[in-house]
Amino acid sequence: MKISQHMTRPAVTVPPELTISEARELLRSHHFRHLPVVDGEGTLLGIVTDRDLRSAYPSTILEEAEGKARLQDLARTPVSSIMSQGIFTLSAAATLDDALLLLDREQIGALPVVDEGGKVVGIFSIRDLMRAYRNLFGLGERGSAMLSLLDDGRPRPLSRLCAALEQADIHFNRLLKTQTEDGHKIIYLRVNTYNLAAVHKVAAAAGFEPHREE
């Protein structure tokens, strides 16, 4: 669950004197959206996003001559003039949960990951977050399927379910108990078998009926 296992590293970083046009070209060629700006020691100074860069560019409704002049300006203006400072970061010891909560609360797209000295060691984006949780849940793992079962409300539901599945030699690799907003207790189970009918039979015998979503 450590962020260091899931972040993109090394992060592509830029010096503060890089021009706005160069930064835009860099983002375009790499297909990402966030550029940490660092000093000569690799210490984080700020971050530039594709949105910052887009807003710096002249509007197409400007007169041609005026637009051209602005473009020439951008080819001389350093990114340090438009970067955000005082930004949120993660430490390398942070967890996936830290990242999710921070990204969600601040409504931002990526977080630089820094060491104790403030040097950038990687970057963690929403894309990295999705990939990490996708792997955690086994989404897209060939040969598996997710079942949702209703918790029968009797004691030790997960132990009883596991025992029944193992007894029947049914392979499974994810098991999650949760409660929906309307109060249903649901057990999610990712099994590795084609024979879902057999799984449902074993689950029903142990007291767990399928949960059907409306």
Add this chain to the structure above:
Amino acid sequence: MPRLSQPLLVIQDQHFLQHDTGPDHPEGSWRLTAIAQRLRTGLLADRVAIFPSRSARRQELTAIHDENYLLRFEEAALTGRSYLDHPDNQICYDSYQAALLAAGAGPAAIDLLEARQGCAAFAAVRPPGHHAERAMALGFCFFNNAAVAARYWQNRYQRRRLMIIDWDAHHGNGIQAAFEEDPEVFYLSIHEHPTWSFPGTGWGEERGSGSGRGTTLNLPLPPGSDDAAVLRLVSEKVEPALAQFQPQALIIGAGFDGHRDDDMSGLAYSSQLYGRLGRLAASWAGRYCPGRLLTLLEGGYRPDILPLTVENYLAGLLAEQPPTTDSQTDSNQQREMP
């Protein structure tokens, strides 16, 4: 002598029954016994012509599978292993030979179709094929029968543009993987949504890759979907895809496990839907590739439902065949021989 219509070719083989998956396994030999019985005594008894299969040849298989996988599978069967890659895929001593015959059924049927021996062909094979990967058995499947047939059709008869329409309740991950980057083989699958269904693949956003971008089309359906949902997809998605791709041959991956009484999926198709699907397949072949329609059996696990739905499907295929005479057949041959 004038004939009312050409027969429907059916590939059946006693050796398919020797693939023994053990007691309580859903993919048992009873499936083919029940289909054969129904075809022998049912409505279609005098409309079908039965032919045996032949073993797929090594180069036909290695067009789709790794050579090492063939060796591994054969060794597992001959040394008495009880399954290959996953306990779902139960095997016995004869399973490798049965799988070779299942993979050869498509080519055998294609030879008959190309020789104008029938209006369409149905290969009642097991083990099924559409989950089998290049080097991995999965979901009761060992060799990818449909993929082997598609490559054979291309290589032996130069039918380059092939469309595989797979309406088994489960996504045919193995077929998709085989042709994902191939612009000449279009894989279209209607299946229960991967969030709820084995094998957890076949998302709507997967459209093929590289030069094969656009010739994969997944049409997942939520659990509980019925005939109307399928027919809506047919008119909104399948028929436009056919019209655009203009296939030179058509392979149907026919699984009957989307039936509402088959508990291997959450889909809720009626028995009648399969008759409709038969008529549709025959009409598509009539429009784009007359006489080049091959159907391969995939899933279907209810003893009382499978033979009935297979018969409905085949009756649908035959209902759309225009009556022909021998002389018409001859002129077709002259016109369409390569």
